[in-house]
Amino acid sequence: MNKWTRRAFIGAGVITGGALLVGVAIRPGRRVDKLAALVEGEDETLVHAFIKIDTDNSVTVIVPHSEMGQGAQTALAQMAADELDADWEQVRFEEAPAAGEYALYTIGRGFLLKDVDVPKVLIPTVDGAMMQLADSMGLQITGGSMSVRVTGMYGMRVAGAATRDLLRRAAAAAWDVPTEDIETNRGELRHAASGRTARYADFAEAAAQLKPTYTPTFKDPSEYTIMGQSVQRLDLPSKVDGSARFALDVRLPDMVYATVAQAPVFAARVASLDTADALAIEGVLGVHRLPETAFDSSIGGFGLGESVAVVASSYWLAKKGLQALDIQWTQTGHESVSSDSLYEQFAETLSTxxxxxxxxxxxxxxxxxxxxxxxxxxxxxxxxxAHTCMEPLNATADVRDGRCELWVGCQNPLGFRHTMAAVLGLEYDDVTVHNQFMGGGFGRKARADWATQAALLAREVGRPVQLIWSREEDVRHDRxxxxxxxxxxxxxxxxxxxxxxxxxxxxxxxxxxxxxxxxxxxxxxxxxxxxxxxxxxxxxxxxxxxxxxxxxxxxxxxxxxxxxxxxxxxxxxxxxxxxxxxxxxxxxxxxxxxxxxxxxxxxxxxxxxxxxxxxxxxxxxxxxxxxxxxxxxxxxxxxxxxxxxxxxxxxxxxxxxxxxxxxxxxxxxxxxxxxxxxxxxxxxxxxxxxxxxxxxxxxxxxxxxxxxxxxxxxxxxxxxxxxxxxxxxxxxxxxxxxxxxxxxxxxxxxx
Amino acid sequence: MPKTLAVNGEEHVVDVAPDTPLLWVIREQLALTGTKFGCGIAQCGACTIWLDKQAIRSCVTPIAAVGTEAITTIEGLAPGRDVLHPLQQAWIDHQVPQCGYCQSGQLMSAAALLAANPTPSDEDIDQAMQGNICRCGMYQRIRAAIRTAADRIAEASDTSE
CATH class of the missing domain: 3.30.365.10 (Aldehyde oxidase/xanthine dehydrogenase, molybdopterin binding domain)
Incomplete structure (x- = not known):
């Protein structure tokens, strides 16, 4: 467990102001332009795990997983920081943006190599087809308990160990002593015989000039100083004073609110819609029919049906507007289905x-x-x-001038980015996803259905829209x-x-x-x-x-x-x-x-x-x-x-x-x-x-x-x-x- | 018709439909987003705030029912800048939050309890916290954190006497 035996692709470079950035990829893939300078060959991709050491010696671990309460971001930072021998007091983390460079190729790799079982349900579908690994589609999913098992083991620890190795070699060269004699402890390099010490940051630039090893050596568990410790979660202070920002807390200039009524019987469409009473409410700005998208119909194969959304100057008015609508739904053929009839169906299936x-x-x-x-x-x-996450499903979208910005708390930001592009007919590069803390996820927030509604609405309205599902919609339209x-x-x-x-x-x-x-x-x-x-x-x-x-x-x-x-x-x-x-x-x-x-x-x-x-x-x-x-x-x-x-x-x-x-x-x-x-x-x-x-x-x-x-x-x-x-x-x-x-x-x- | 609300010691003038629940006024007009929407029918407690130091569910409290009473939200719970309420500190010490979404409401309910009953029994805690759901299931830690905060408040008042 403490020897990295596979060939890792590790890149190091100096970024703004002399900070050292080390990135790890463990699977060759498509070259990513933004980080091309850090990649050795045309067919290699810098993805997966990043560590940044700033000039003040602070360490930032960029984690490609979302936080839904499970504390994975802190655990991943622990894994990288321990192999780096960082000072935990100086470690913080950031969630990776929903960009290709941060895609979890390790999940794909684990899937291919059978190191771990990736639940198929967690693999996103953009157009209903299974994800094509060869097409280097986005995998940035939090689910299947993958964070520590895969990203941590194959990414974070490698990144930490490789960075430590680069710093030791840089110090050894400068001090003209063997690398083996350079010790590290809490963000410092030390040569015992000469008594010389330096901060990691002092050798950041020199380390960036070195060629990283492909097979860094991991610590033995007996040497762990941060892993195995019950460290305080880094996200908790903001969760006791109301300052943690969830998707529902996003506030944008000119933003309006919306809420939605979806087909009560899945797959139903709108047969008739009377909007007069709703539009008569002061503050109600519009009523919009939302089509079933190809993305929606891929879920389960029966489709989800249509929806009707009301846009207003506040959520409350949108909700009142929704209640004032008279919506008649089409018959689907599923109207006679009940839990009892489904149990009978299951018994019949098993008996055959x-x-x-x-x-x-x-x-x-x-x-x-x-x-x-x-x-x-x-x-x-x-x-x-149902999942009943404490935070009802919501998303804020701004779709104008051929671009989509989406604020959402989801388990798969990169997959959502692909989905928005597909549903809106935009280029992938024209979609930005800002992932927020999730008020619970439990599997529900790997599906993008509610976010696509927000994006479609925002496109129609032409200004930022925050779509909030009522709890009733959440319970009745779960996956x-x-x-x-x-x-x-x-x-x-x-x-x-x-x-x-x-x-x-x-x-x-x-x-x-x-x-x-x-x-x-x-x-x-x-x-x-x-x-x-x-x-x-x-x-x-x-x-x-x-x-x-x-x-x-x-x-x-x-x-x-x-x-x-x-x-x-x-x-x-x-x-x-x-x-x-x-x-x-x-x-x-x-x-x-x-x-x-x-x-x-x-x-x-x-x-x-x-x-x-x-x-x-x-x-x-x-x-x-x-x-x-x-x-x-x-x-x-x-x-x-x-x-x-x-x-x-x-x-x-x-x-x-x-x-x-x-x-x-x-x-x-x-x-x-x-x-x-x-x-x-x-x-x-x-x-x-x-x-x-x-x-x-x-x-x-x-x-x-x-x-x-x-x-x-x-x-x-x-x-x-x-x-x-x-x-x-x-x-x-x-x-x-x-x-x-x-x-x-x-x-x-x-x- | 414009209306003046006293929130966390500051006065705010708002102009919304009189049936608008206080929750949405706080979140949308005042941009105090620490108070959360969870159910809309006073079943989950995520929207708990204080009205005149009583814990209430703001999602079912129409603005028309609010007068000049002092309103306190999670943003106003701490006694001052850079000082946490003993419950907030205990929440961190016991690593209570997971997703954190319900915790503003949990803290406001717990703080109302301790304000009224500084030495609550387990039954008192159960009763005071029964309206607050945590889907991450951190009840055991919430209970322990309330106990710790109660003990610290008692110690502090012993010392000051």
């Missing part, structure tokens, strides 16, 4: 058994099933889920976590040993490993069937892991119970080939006091799920009273490889747990008459302070490559919770959210 896309097929399931002593079957289902169904059959021998595991589920998305199990089952047959719906879906924190964690970890619990075994010990015995998983499971169990008695109405459940390179086990304790499930305590054990910022990791796990808890307890987007029923936090609840459990996070630094943190806390929550409810009540909940099972649980409590 045709066209199974195999995830894994090992051994001979039929043969094992035939000789089994007994068999267990269960079917689980989960609803659509939902897919609803789904998963059927299992297990075959066991006389001793309760698991012989075979069969699983069929609907609508596979990403990542591919989500339905796989770590347990030693000799015969496995896992596969998916497509069962399309008109409801648009997308990435939702942890993507497919969020539902498959519930499916597989509930079922293994059922198998253990059927075998008459303790659910923890049963899992333990099946993990002999996965020592990391085993250690995580054991840590969670011991920290939670697994096996100690609990009072009446109380129960404890366990679950284990690997996602994005991190292994997480959780033990959840509940109290069930009159059918209401109270979550008392969550104990999480996390093998994240190496925690760059332990407190940051803990915060992410706490966040992922709460996100999963809200979903497991209450999360339910239901479809009625083809449209989403819920509309705001009163009917799409979120866990609040009083329901929030005590969460304990135990981090295991196993020394493996760092895994993700932002998403990995979520998948194990629902199964650990359902397993705890079973432990407390003897009732097995096979459908989320748990609130739907209240009546069933209430009956058993009384008994």
């Amino acid at each position: 058994g045709a066209d199974v896309a195999a995830d894994t097929a090992t051994g001979d399931v039929a043969e094992a099933d035939a000789r089994a002593a007994y068999r267990i079957e269960a079917t689980y289902r989960v609803p659509f889920l 939902y976590r897919p609803a789904g169904m998963s059927q299992f059959r297990a075959a066991l021998d006389d001793n309760g040993a698991l012989l075979a595991w069969t699983n069929r589920y609907t609508n596979k998305m990403d990542p591919p490993d989500a339905p796989l199990i770590p347990y030693a089952v000799p015969n496995q047959d896992i596969g998916s069937l497509a069962s399309p719906t008109h409801v648009p879906t997308g990435a939702w924190r942890s993507v497919d892991h969020s539902q498959h964690g519930f499916f597989t970890e509930s079922f293994i619990d059922e198998v253990a119970i059927a075998a008459g075994r303790d659910p923890f010990e049963y899992r333990e015995q099946l993990l002999s080939e996965h020592p990391r998983h085993l250690a995580v499971l054991q840590k969670a169990a011991s920290a939670a006091g697994w096996g100690t008695p609990m009072g009446p109405g109380r129960g404890r459940g366990i679950a284990l799920q690997e996602s994005f390179g991190t292994i997480v086990a959780q033990v959840i304790e509940v109290t069930v009273n009159n059918g209401v499930v109270a979550v008392d305590r969550v104990v999480a054990a996390v093998d994240i490889g190496y925690a760059i910022s332990p407190d940051g990791t803990r915060a992410q796990i706490e966040s992922g747990v709460l996100y999963g808890l809200t979903a497991a307890l209450y999360g339910d987007i239901t479809i009625e008459n083809g449209a989403v029923k819920q509309s705001n936090f009163h009917d799409y609840r979120a866990v609040r302070m009083a329901e929030s459990p005590k969460i304990e996070t135990h981090i295991i630094n196993s020394g493996h490559a760092p895994g993700g943190a932002g998403e990995v806390g979520t998948p194990a929550v629902a199964p650990a919770l359902a397993n705890a409810v079973f432990d407390a009540t003897g009732v097995r909940v096979r459908e989320l959210p748990l609130s739907k099972a209240a009546a069933m649980l209430s009956d058993t409590d009384a008994a």
